[in-house]
Amino acid sequence: MSRKKELISNIGLRLDGRRAGELRRIRCKLGVFSEPDGSAYIEQGLTKVLAAVYGPHQVRGGRSKAQHDSAIVNCQFSMAVFSTGERKRRPRGDRKSTEMSIHLHQALVAAIKVELYPWTQIDVYVEVLHADGGIYPACVNAATLALIDAGIPLKEYVCACTASLANDDIPMIDISHQEEVMGGPTLTVAALPMSKKVVLLEMSQRFHVDHLPKVLKTALQGCVDIKNILDVTVSNNVKEIGSSTRWGNMT
Amino acid sequence: MFTTKSFIKKNKIGNFLKNVREHYIRDDIVCGFSSCYSCQNIQNNQNIGCSKDNFSSNHVNRCKLVEGNHYLILDTNVVLNQMDVLEDNLFGNVIILHTVLNEVKHRSLPIFKRLMSIIDNPSRHFYVFTNDHHKDTFIHQEDQELINDYNDRCIRKACTWYHRHLPKEKFVFLTEDNESKRIALEENIMTFSMSEYVHNLSDKHLVEDKLAKVSSSFPFTGKDIYQAHMSLVELLEGIRGGKLYQGTFKASRENFLEGYINVDGFDDPIIVQGREGLNRAVDGDIVAVALFEKEHWTSPTEIILEDEGVVEENIDELVEKEKEIKKAIKKKGDIKPTGKVVGVIRRKWRQYCGILEGGIEGVYQLFVPSNRSIPKIRIETRQAEFLKTQKLIVTIDSWPQNSRYPHGHFVRALGVIGHQDTENEVVLLEHDVPHSQFSEEVLRCLPKLPWVITEEDESRRVDLRHITICSVDPPGCTDIDDALHCRIIDDNKLEVGVHIADVSHFIRPGTAIDLEAASRATTVYLVNKRIDMVPELLSSNLCSLRGGEERFAFSCIWEMDYEANILSTKFHKSIIKSKSAMTYEEAQLIIDDKTKNDDIAFGLRGLNKLAKILKTRRLEKGALVLASPEVKIHMDSETMEPLEVEVKKLFETNSMVEEFMLLANISVAEKILQDFPDCAMLRRHPTPPSTNFDPLVKAGKHLGFDIQIDSGKKLAVSLDQAVSDSNPYLNTMLRILATRCMLQAVYFPSGTLQKSDFFHYGLAVPLYTHFTSPIRRYADIIVHRLLAVSCGADSTYPDLLDKHKSSDLCQNLNYRNRMAQYAGRASVAFNTHLFFKGKIQDEEGYVLFVKKNALQILLPKYGLECTLYLSKKGDESLFVYDEEEQTQKAGNVVFHAFDQVTVRVSLDSKNIQHEKFVLQLVYPYIEGFSVKPLIESEGADKSNMEQQTMDYQDKCNEQVSTMKKNKRKTQSNNEKRKQKKKV
Missing domain, CATH: 3.40.50.1010 (5'-nuclease)
Structure with missing residues (x-):
């Protein structure tokens, strides 16, 4: 009835000029820091995230936390004060970042072969430099890259993506901040795209059950697309690093 | 896949937030x-x-x-x-x-x-x-x-x-x-x-x-007639600095050179007068006003001035009239804040309906809007001769300083002036009623004929074809949406069923027909026309529960004891075959006829008994019995001329059907609220604020009745007690007044309000909804869908469960319903005017209010409310007004509120746009004021009157042919609507 919340014009373009099934531009880089064991930087549209990985190393703090059959994955999420339109101090450990950390943990543990490193700890730090929608997916993707950079064995890439509905009908992928605010519920999916396993699923509001399957399908497709992009970056990175030892030319 | 170039767009809002957005090329x-x-x-x-x-x-x-x-x-x-x-x-x-x-x-x-x-x-x-x-x-x-x-x-x-x-x-x-x-x-x-x-x-x-028209396109360029408006920046600064005030401009209906501006924080509206004061403000505009010094304040003029200007930029006549205003002011004492408009903040121009002023030659014409608070508008047209016979729509483009009238342009013509079709069109347009033909797309959604019940349908529905079900409706009704049955199932148990047409089976969510029905929201009943919400095939055939035909229904079945206590309730979709479609009158005859003892008669009697118990119980709880003067207009089938205006008749069976519809609605409301606490479509009737009751309480006091308004129950009781032996109509009058104190009942989704606000004041029930008329109300369709999900007969769809969507939908439904009601009334009013055209009659009436210079008279027979002026302009009044007692006295005759009078009614047609009723007092007789009863003076008037009636009949004959078809139908539906409106 109302045209108020029209997120896709009748020509099929979204507010920023993308089509419904198109991701934002992704640019990423591995090994941006020298101090940590692995690091990565990713830009998904205007959302910018830095990730650093330390470990596996000896368990710090209470020894009691250490586990005999797997490594502990310790995730810490934080946002820079300048990351949103309004400048705001964001203390570490507030409710939102704790929740984010737990979610990150869940996605990463699913991909890391933790059983290879008993009695150890892996630290993953992510920092959002600029938030423009889809913070969580960007963090997951950055963390994956950083883990790869650190040389930690993974089962496969773990990728995340958001999806929502435009005009209550058309599923659209990779939601920007503007669309998040104007539109309806957002579905966030973290998945292992090669084995097609979903490791985390979150809805910002309720979806009607009629809509959910198609939105989920779109989001999973997004994860696969993202994986392909990350894959290219990783293989380029390997070629570059390995060029001195002629690794890159082995294939 | 695609090329992207991202770039950054910055914009700053208020608090200097930086918004960065991507832009893909x-x-x-x-x-x-x-x-x-x-x-x-x-x-x-x-x-x-x-x-x-x-x-x-x-x-x-x-x-x-x-x-x-x-x-x-x-x-x-x-x-x-x-x-x-x-x-x-x-x-x-x-x-x-x-x-x-x-x-x-x-x-x-x-x-x-x-x-x-x-x-x-x-x-x-x-x-x-x-x-x-x-x-x-x-x-x-x-x-x-x-x-x-x-x-x-x-x-x-x-x-x-x-x-x-x-x-x-x-x-x-x-x-x-x-x-x-x-x-x-x-x-x-x-x-x-x-x-x-x-x-x-x-x-x-x-x-x-x-x-x-851009201002320069008119050839009139003269000196400026109006003062220049201030710029918007200046205005806003002035308002912030407290020098200017912002408010909505309301033009006076009587005096075209006067208007009022309602400003927040002022008790009285600010008066603006004359060309300088009004300064091109049009009714509804949001304007900035500058207040005069206190010594220049004036009072409202209370004189009637009509704009007689013609198309030239001659303002002599205007100046003359301004002088007149000045004269009128000097006499009066009590002054009110006065000012002048210095600028317009926002124009609220829309499209206006009206006619062209006669007697002007050439391409530049003056348009006279039907709404008297809108100024005349100058338009340019090359078809003036044709347009002079038409009602048309015109919109304003601009109002330059050097032009006496605003400039506008012709939008479209509606039809010949005074023609029934045209007037209907005007009524529909003014009330924003969507009334175009159903589109191809909508009609494609209809089921193909012949429509048959398949085995699949049978397996999904409860077969009730063997039960004696019947429907009771007004005569000639074609959209029958409810049927009833009642039978004994046990020694002390009765089974009572209400069967409602299953419209939601045919109107599936999201289809074109569904969207169309949602936007129309309700069927609109004009006196001689019905604007359907759903196409006729559904409304009068497939959904209508006609006698002897197999139809789909949504049934609500109760088990009751003989004391009308509900033992159990169930809802399911069903197939029914109504044994008989009766009118209220027929059903009443069957009930009263002791010799009839078939199933139908038994069922009706059982229902009737239960209904009486239900009604007493409902009234005990404090449900209000309200009255409004509603009339039915009989139309001549040949000439489409209103033959007779009559107050509707009520039978016991009316109330029987009403009780069970109420019961069904309440049961359904409970059920859907239980299953959908967030998005059940309910109907509430808010408790009116106590100030609303002031006129009622005051009127009661003058007559010696104490009207209690603390609660619905007390109000109901005190209304029941306010009976006078000498004036049997008095109680009805009080109830009419009480009706006017009420607020509108509205639809709402349950998630948007606190549970205590769900209350229905008029019916005194905590929960209520509309379930029983899905053919003519969209809200009922939604309720049907919710209920279908509740009882597992259908699945949900996204919009049904979306609180915000439902809320938007409710707003539309409420708006359309209100407009439909107004449109219906406007249509009745127009036809009553037609009826009185060329007639002069003496009628019985009652005094509704006593005003300073007039009596407000209600003519129950026609549902008309008119004003009887007690003094002519300029003459000394014979009457003495007592403000305390609310009486008017002349000699030994005293008028109180609710007194019975006889008045002579005629129609003043001098102004074709604004015909109005003129009343003259017949009884009680007051020397020098009243007129003699009609029978004595009839001779003189007769010839004149006959002539007028003849003219009128000729005119009507021309317009018959087009409308003959659906006339009977609409008439009876109109009646039906009124009876159900209370439900």
Whole structure:
């Protein structure tokens, strides 16, 4: 009835000029820091995230936390004060970042072969430099890259993506901040795209059950697309690093 | 997959937030021409599907300025100002740039909606070209460049691009802005202004009239008549500084040179008078007003002044009238704040309905709106002679300083003045009732005939065909949406069923027919016309529970004991076969006829007994019995002339049906609220604020009755006690007054309010909804769907469970219902006028209110409320007004409220736009004021009267043929609606 919340014009373009099934531009880089064991930087549209990985190393703090059959994955999420339109101090450990950390943990543990490193700890730090929608997916993707950079064995890439509905009908992928605010519920999916396993699923509001399957399908497709992009970056990175030892030319 | 160039757009809002947005630039946007190969390739590569033809070779724009066919590119200002022209079918093959679309959306939402509806109409061939995401037409906004200049540049860039992209085709750029036109011409773009283009159209017929007038296009240039308005910045500064006040301008209906401005924080509205004071404000505008010093304050004039100006810019007559106002003021004492309008903050101009002023020659005509608070409007037309016979719609474009009247343009003609069809059209338009024919798309959703019940249907529904079910409705009713049954199932148990037409089976969510019904919201009943919510095939056939035919129903079945206590309730979809469709009168006869003892008679008697118990119980709880003077108009089947106006009759069976409908609605409301606490569609009737009851309490006090208003229950009791032996109609009058104190009942989704607010005041029930009339109300369809989900007969769909969507829907339903009600009343009023045309009658009436200079009289027979003026202008009044006691006294005759009087009613048709009733007192007789009863003075009037009636009949005969068809039907439906309105 109302045209108020029209997120896709009748020509099929979204507010920023993308089509419904198109991701934002992704640019990423591995090994941006020298101090940590692995690091990565990713830009998904205007959302910018830095990730650093330390470990596996000896368990710090209470020894009691250490586990005999797997490594502990310790995730810490934080946002820079300048990351949103309004400048705001964001203390570490507030409710939102704790929740984010737990979610990150869940996605990463699913991909890391933790059983290879008993009695150890892996630290993953992510920092959002600029938030423009889809913070969580960007963090997951950055963390994956950083883990790869650190040389930690993974089962496969773990990728995340958001999806929502435009005009209550058309599923659209990779939601920007503007669309998040104007539109309806957002579905966030973290998945292992090669084995097609979903490791985390979150809805910002309720979806009607009629809509959910198609939105989920779109989001999973997004994860696969993202994986392909990350894959290219990783293989380029390997070629570059390995060029001195002629690794890159082995294939 | 695609090329991206991202860039940053910054904008600052209030608190200096920095918003950064991406903007993708694409190479896969097509020009929209199917003949263009390069664009076709892009489209094929993208697999966007087969290109539909955006432009038609059949439609050819013909204009003398351009050779051959061409395509139009519009500037934003053309769309904003000349929407009426664009809506004409002459325009096709138009390219709307995305820049323009955005700008229009930003500037005016109504215009944007109209534009979108043109674009959505495939036969108009309007194509949207997304120039701002196209790699060749996108340009950066320069530093310091104003957004308007930037947009103009974008538009010109797109024009040039089209020109280069398709050199064989011709593109014409239309703009209203001279500067933009100049630059465009320099860039070799073929550019015209809208008026140039339209005046040179080969086939312009009436389009020229619809051109909005830019001030310079009128040949009258004289000295300024009005003071200049302040600029918006000055106004806002003035308001902030407290020197000016902002308010809504209300023009006086009696005096065209006077108006009021309601300002927050002032007890009295600010008065503005005269040309200088009003300064081109039009009723409804939000204006800024400057207050005068206290010694210049005046009082309302209370004189009636009519605008008699003609089309020339002669203001002598205006000056004369201003003097008159000054004179009138001096006499009066009590002064009110006075000021003058110094500027308009926002115009609230809309389309106005009215007629042309007669006796003016030439292309410049004066338009007289039906609404007396709107000034006359000057329009330019080449079809004045034709338009003089028509009711038309006109809109205001501008009101320059040097023009006495606002300039406007003709939008469309509605039909011949005074014609029933035209008046219906006016009523429907003024109340915003969607009344066009159902579109092809909607009709395609209808089931194919012959419609049969399949085995699958049978397996899903409970078969109730063997039960004796019958329906009771007003005579001639074709949309029967409820049927009842009652039978004994046990020694002390009865089974009672209410069966409602299963409309939601035919109207599936999201289909065209569903959207149409949701936007119409309700069936509108005019006196001689019915505007259906759903197409007739459904409303009068497949959904209508006609006698002897198998129909789908949604049943609500109770088990009750003989004391009407509900033992259990169940809901299910069913197939029924009504044994008989009766009228209220027939059903009453069967109940009363002791010799009849068949199933139907038994069922009816059982229902009737239970209904009586239910009613007493309901009234005990404090349900109100209200009254409103509702009438039925009998129409002559040949002439469509109102034959007789009559107050509707009520039988016991009316109340029987009503009780069970109430019960069904309440049961359903409980059920759906339980299953959908967040989005159940309910109906509430808010408790009116106690100040609303002031007139009622006051009237009661003068008559010696104490009307308690603390609760619905107390009100009901005190109304019951207020009975006078000498005046049997008094109680009804009080109830009529009580009805007017009430607020409107409204639909709402349960998630939006606290549970305590769900209360229905009039019915005194905590929960209520509408379930029983899905054929004529959309709310019932929603309730049906919810209930169907509750009882597992159907599945949900997203919008049904969305609280915000439901809330939006409710707002539309409430709005449409209110408008439908007003439209119905307006139609009755018009027909009552028709009825009295050329008649003079003595009628019984009652005094409703006693005013300072008049008595408000209610004529129950016609449901009319008229004013009996007690003094003529200028004459000394014979009456003495007692404000304390609310009486008027003349000699030994005293008028109290609710006194019975006899008055002579006639219709004053001097002013064709504003016919009004004139009352003269007959009884009680007061020397020098009253007139003799009609029987004595009849001889003199008779010949004159006959002549008038004859004229009128001739006129009516012309208009019969078109309307004969659905007349009987609508008449009876009208009646039905009224009886159910209480439910």
